[in-house]
Amino acid sequence: MGDFLKLVAPTLASTVLGPLGGVAVAAIGHILGISDATTEKVAQAFQDGKITPEQLAEIRKLEMQ
Secondary structure, three states: OHHHHHHHOHHHHHHHHOOOHHHHHHHHHHHHOOOOOOHHHHHHHHHOOOOOHHHHHHHHHHHHO
């Protein structure tokens, strides 16, 4: 997840990997429709290529907040 997220949302990637990671993972999980999101579940969604263009746009919007 780290490399892909760094590409599409570098600030968010730093947050996910840093001390506020739980908040960022929960927000991304919400966008992806993952209940009880964990870093592993979110990473799996990225690895499986199950991210829609709409979800990617929402993640990019989150990056700007």
